[in-house]
Amino acid sequence: ETGVTQTPRHLVMGMTNKKSLKCEQHLGHNAMYWYKQSAKKPLELMFVYNFKEQTENNSVPSRFSPECPNSSHLFLHLHTLQPEDSALYLCASSQALGGVETQYFGPGTRLLVL
């Protein structure tokens, strides 16, 4: 499945580092999402973009900064993270935001903050 790709697949960073996660979808979708998945917890929605406009910032700390330059690409910029931010970060896309739209997920970036 190559509909939604994410890079890097694994990332280890210190608390003072700055890094970016990248997501690209090849499905012609107009909505893109960032989720955080921690062990034994539900997926947490972080950000939503619909037609490149941010429609959701789910009380996410400012050390996470999203960017959506076009409908196919989504970035998550990371800065001065905390160890509790270690998790699997999943990107997803859907046709648009509205109705009953299936979301398709990328493989995720496994992030470890030291």
Place this chain on the structure above:
Amino acid sequence: GQNIDQPTEMTATEGAIVQINCTYQTSGFNGLFWYQQHAGEAPTFLSYNVLDGLEEKGRFSSFLSRSKGYSYLLLKELQMKDSASYLCAVSRSNDYKLSFGAGTTVTVRA
């Protein structure tokens, strides 16, 4: 707000049937999705229900009762490759976003 409950773990034998229940409480309901997630991989879409009743897709079926806030995913003729986490997710009618349960880890034994 959302409250989505599903069992944490289930174990079954190869060739058997397993039913994963999901109950939800939501202020607005648009539809319910089931995803499968193998360890270290992306969640993959299995099914969705909007209206009450049973949706069948090969070995997998999903049922919804909107009045009871209840769904189940039925896995038949279990295979070893079905060992995975199964995620229940509710689409909210006010903003169309998905709220997920914590997932049910199914282990299939020979």
